[in-house]
Amino acid sequence: AQKITQTQPGMFVQEKEAVTLDCTYDTSDQSYGLFWYKQPSSGEMIFLIYQGSYDEQNATEGRYSLNFQKARKSANLVISASQLGDSAMYFCAMREGNQAGTALIFGKGTTLSVSS
Amino acid sequence: DSGVTQTPKHLITATGQRVTLRCSPRSGDLSVYWYQQSLDQGLQFLIQYYNGEERAKGNILERFSAQQFPDLHSELNLSSLELGDSALYFCASSAEGGAPGELFFGEGSRLTVL
Numbered sequence: 001a002q003k004i005t006q007t008q009p010g011m012f013v014q015e016k017e018a019v020t021l022d023c024t025y026d027t028s029d030q031s032y033g034l035f036w037y038k039q040p041s042s043g044e045m046i047f048l049i050y051q052g053s054y055d056e057q058n059a060t061e062g063r064y065s066l067n068f069q070k071a072r073k074s075a076n077l078v079i080s081a082s083q084l085g086d087s088a089m090y091f092c093a094m095r096e097g098n099q100a101g102t103a104l105i106f107g108k109g110t111t112l113s114v115s116s
Numbered sequence: 117d118s119g120v121t122q123t124p125k126h127l128i129t130a131t132g133q134r135v136t137l138r139c140s141p142r143s144g145d146l147s148v149y150w151y152q153q154s155l156d157q158g159l160q161f162l163i164q165y166y167n168g169e170e171r172a173k174g175n176i177l178e179r180f181s182a183q184q185f186p187d188l189h190s191e192l193n194l195s196s197l198e199l200g201d202s203a204l205y206f207c208a209s210s211a212e213g214g215a216p217g218e219l220f221f222g223e224g225s226r227l228t229v230l
Binding site: 033035037043044045047050052091095098099100101102103104105106107108109 | 118146147149151158159160161164166171172174204206208210211212213215216217218219220221223224226
């Protein structure tokens with residue numbers, strides 16, 4: 001079974017609008033971490049935001065926020081006020097356990113296209 | 117700049133050949149991870165090394181092997197190459213202990229097998 005599921009292969013949004021990229025996860029661990037990465041067309045992987053399973057508040061980093069719904073096992077990325085430079089592939093990932101030094105499991109990604 | 121260095125950036129070779137990809141982790145990071153990104157499989161974890169020892173194994177083929185050297189750089193060896201091995205190979209490194217434990221990725225090595 002897939003541990004990380006991203007059901008939207010592609011999303012389209014206009015500049016300045018908000019967009020939500022969906023991610024659901026599957027784990028039996030009580031401690032885990034959820035990550036979002038951005039991959040622009042140039043190919044590098046850029047870390048965006050992190051949410052720990054015990055964090056009570058949703059994580060925010062500038063225009064990025066993570067809508068964490070533990071009971072539903074979802075960790076959606078919300079990008080506010082989209083910019084042309086947000087056009088990229090976005091990956092949701094999970095680390096099982098609460099310690100750094102563990103490999104991340106990635107979803108298949110969502111391609112976001114922002115138009116003017 | 118993530119601080120993770122990968123070479124070569126691009127590699128074109130023929131089926132049946134062998135190649136070596138090299139990675140230098142961020143200064144101070146003891147863990148190195150290798151991932152394969154192909155169009156149909158997404159980002160697949162291959163293998164992790166920690167301070168010279170294999171720590172975790174993912175979907176790594178038997179034709180592939182890796183090692184981490186005393187200076188902490190790592191090499192991924194791909195042999196008996198097939199067309200399906202064409203992919204972007206990422207190396208990543210991470211710090212130890214506590215959250216968040218994000219991985220810092222290199223720019224990748226794009227392998228084309230003809």
